[in-house]
Amino acid sequence: MTAGRGLWLTAALAALLALSVAVWHHRNPTRQVVRRFASLATLIDKDAAESPIQAAIRSQQLQGYFTNPAELQTPVYGLAGALTPTDIASQTMSARAFFLTLSLRFQDLHVTHPSRGIAEATVTARIEGQTSTGDAVEEIREMQCVLHRESGTWRFASCKLVDVLKK
Amino acid sequence: MNPHLMLRNFLFPRLNRRFFIRLTLVAAVTWFACTRVLVPMRIHGISMEPTYHDGDFGICWRLRYLFHPPQRGDIVAVRFAGPSAVLLKRVVALAGDEVAFRGGTLYVNGIAQDEPYTAKPCDWELPPRRVESGKVYVVGDNRSLPIEDHVFGQTETKRVIGTIL
Numbered sequence: 001m002t003a004g005r006g007l008w009l010t011a012a013l014a015a016l017l018a019l020s021v022a023v024w025h026h027r028n029p030t031r032q033v034v035r036r037f038a039s040l041a042t043l044i045d046k047d048a049a050e051s052p053i054q055a056a057i058r059s060q061q062l063q064g065y066f067t068n069p070a071e072l073q074t075p076v077y078g079l080a081g082a083l084t085p086t087d088i089a090s091q092t093m094s095a096r097a098f099f100l101t102l103s104l105r106f107q108d109l110h111v112t113h114p115s116r117g118i119a120e121a122t123v124t125a126r127i128e129g130q131t132s133t134g135d136a137v138e139e140i141r142e143m144q145c146v147l148h149r150e151s152g153t154w155r156f157a158s159c160k161l162v163d164v165l166k167k
Numbered sequence: 168m169n170p171h172l173m174l175r176n177f178l179f180p181r182l183n184r185r186f187f188i189r190l191t192l193v194a195a196v197t198w199f200a201c202t203r204v205l206v207p208m209r210i211h212g213i214s215m216e217p218t219y220h221d222g223d224f225g226i227c228w229r230l231r232y233l234f235h236p237p238q239r240g241d242i243v244a245v246r247f248a249g250p251s252a253v254l255l256k257r258v259v260a261l262a263g264d265e266v267a268f269r270g271g272t273l274y275v276n277g278i279a280q281d282e283p284y285t286a287k288p289c290d291w292e293l294p295p296r297r298v299e300s301g302k303v304y305v306v307g308d309n310r311s312l313p314i315e316d317h318v319f320g321q322t323e324t325k326r327v328i329g330t331i332l
Contacts, residue, residue, distance in 0.1 A: 107248070107249065107251040107252060108247065108248040108249025108250070108251050108252075109248070110248065110249070122248045123248050124247040124248040124249060124251060124252050126252060138211065138212075140247060140252045141247070142247040142248045143248075163320075164245060164247055164254065164322055164326065165245070165254070165256075165305065165318055165319055165320035165321065165322050166320045166321050166322070167293070167296075167319065167320040
């Protein structure tokens with residue numbers, strides 16, 4: 001074998017390995033759930049220049065993130081009970097309207113798969129923003145969520161807040 | 168060796184294999200120390216004033232409770248889902264203790280506690296409650312906040328990830 005052919009063979013093997021890793025990364029259910037959380041956070045984010053049309057598009061997209069119905073136990077955010085995706089989107093958008101800017105970040109996300117098509121996630125949600133009256137808001141909460149895979153898409157089936165400290 | 172030469176070798180090392188091994192080792196040890204042992208953190212909020220102020224920097228010593236549980240008076244870091252965000256609070260009672268606030272004074276097992284580290288005035292009223300097994304009761308030092316606005320209470324000992332230095 002010539003040195004040139006050996007080099008080509010090594011490059012081809014490296015490319016094949018990189019492609020395999022990329023495919024595994026893309027199809028790995030845990031990575032898919034992590035990406036779902038990240039895209040939800042991006043959808044909730046708001047900047048001061050957001051137009052009503054952009055808000056309406058986000059509301060429409062948000063509906064695709066939840067099963068019908070989804071069980072939410074987040075009363076501090078005005079979302080509690082078995083709600084339809086439309087209800088969740090409209091109430092979330094109403095809450096967003098109080099903010100001039102809003103940023104949601106998920107940290108320390110731990111995902112397990114008790115069975116095929118179901119994911120259980122524990123995560124720290126960090127909300128920062130500024131209300132329309134100029135007050136700064138910063139909140140950190142722990143959440144437990146269950147996601148179901150429906151038609152190839154991970155959707156939130158339930159979410160509840162965890163009491164880290166109990167008076 | 169000539170000190171000038173030593174300084175030059177330190178600042179402008181030869182990029183050989185030994186250098187890269189040393190660099191990798193230093194990076195690995197630094198990463199491990201800063202994420203698992205001595206974790207730098209920035210303090211947000213006023214719940215631990217006057218002991219710690221908003222914007223202060225601190226170092227979380229994560230090995231503190233490796234061999235023994237938290238004690239009364241310890242300032243501890245309580246984690247959420249992971250160590251990226253923690254609550255900084257003081258342990259005031261342990262599992263089995265009865266905790267109450269009367270007229271702004273903390274009572275543990277019916278005995279009024281002297282807490283020179285707290286911010287006053289405090290008018291908190293909290294009926295007695297027992298700390299469950301496997302938990303500790305933590306409160307911030309800033310008791311001048313209204314009781315509804317102050318995040319405190321009992322939490323699992325496993326959530327305590329260290330103390331602040």
